[in-house]
Amino acid sequence: xxxxxxxxxxxxxxxxxxxxxxxxxxxxxxxxxxxxxxxxxxxxxxxxxxxxxxxxxxxxxxxxxxxxxxxxxx
Numbered sequence: 001x002x003x004x005x006x007x008x009x010x011x012x013x014x015x016x017x018x019x020x021x022x023x024x025x026x027x028x029x030x031x032x033x034x035x036x037x038x039x040x041x042x043x044x045x046x047x048x049x050x051x052x053x054x055x056x057x058x059x060x061x062x063x064x065x066x067x068x069x070x071x072x073x074x
Contacts, residue, residue, distance in 0.1 A: 006032075 007015070013028065020031030067073045 016031055017028050020028050021030060023034075025031040026033065064073060
């Protein structure tokens with residue numbers, strides 16, 4: 001494990017310490033690492049979903065353009 005340090009406000013550290021205890025984590029570091037991994041995964045999944053939605057919208061726009069060109073839509 002790396003020995004990287006991140007500074008946080010004391011109040012935030014105390015909340016993390018309390019939450020770590022409630023979750024059964026062996027340390028605040030373990031809790032923060034777990035929460036950070038989950039959040040980063042959520043962000044990454046959100047980006048992937050945005051890409052899929054964007055691609056689907058492009059497909060819809062292309063089909064709409066083709067249908068207009070064929071005279072099916074105005």
